[in-house]
Amino acid sequence: MRKTLALAAFAALATLATTLPVAAPAVAEEDPRTLIDLPPDVRVAFLEHMRTHMTSLDTVVQHVAAGQFGEAGTVARREMAIGQGLGFGRYMPPEFREMGFEYHRTADDFAKIAAAMPAEPTSADWKKLVAGLSEITMRCNGCHGAFRVR
Numbered sequence: 012m013r014k015t016l017a018l019a020a021f022a023a024l025a026t027l028a029t030t031l032p033v034a035a036p037a038v039a040e041e042d043p044r045t046l047i048d049l050p051p052d053v054r055v056a057f058l059e060h061m062r063t064h065m066t067s068l069d070t071v072v073q074h075v076a077a078g079q080f081g082e083a084g085t086v087a088r089r090e091m092a093i094g095q096g097l098g099f100g101r102y103m104p105p106e107f108r109e110m111g112f113e114y115h116r117t118a119d120d121f122a123k124i125a126a127a128m129p130a131e132p133t134s135a136d137w138k139k140l141v142a143g144l145s146e147i148t149m150r151c152n153g154c155h156g157a158f159r160v161r
């Protein structure tokens with residue numbers, strides 16, 4: 012009895028589903044990110060530079076995974092902690108520059124933590140290292156949520 016009821020309910024639902032109008036495709040929400048207008052050549056150079064950040068971050072994580080803490084710190088300092096002097100800052104609003112500065116600072120903090128890692132890290136050392144890394148990725152993510160370029 013129960014089974015028949017359940018079957019009947021299922022059949023009814025199935026019919027309903029096929030007769031219901033197809034939901035209208037979701038309208039894309041307005042992009043809440045602040046748009047930064049860049050001269051085309053600057054935009055190309057900026058995005059290219061951004062892709063190097065992805066590579067740097069990956070290199071740092073690969074070194075961490077291999078227990079090569081010194082190398083992880085060196086890459087973070089050389090490629091992420093210091094602005095590369097490419098002059099994008101002058102096109103950017105102050106909030107962007109502030110976030111960029113914060114990003115460089117967290118990379119510098121991470122480089123220090125990595126440099127101080129003992130050869131045989133305790134779980135507390137690992138925790139500190141990964142927390143330092145997460146401070147960096149939080150800055151990547153925060154800025155990407157706030158700005159876009161054109």
Ligand code: HEC
Pocket residue numbers: 058059061062064065066068107108110111112114147148150151152154155158159160161
């Ligand atoms: C201060 C701001 C800021 C920080 C910090 C930042 N980015 Fe970006 N990034 C941007 C903006 C703005 C774009 C362009 C997004 C858009 O227009 O949709 C971008 C684009 C990118 C792109 C796409 C490039 C392309 O060719 O389209 C990658 C990859 C990227 N960022 C990686 C990173 C990584 C990894 C980090 C951190 C290690 C990082 N970014 C930190 C602002 C930032």
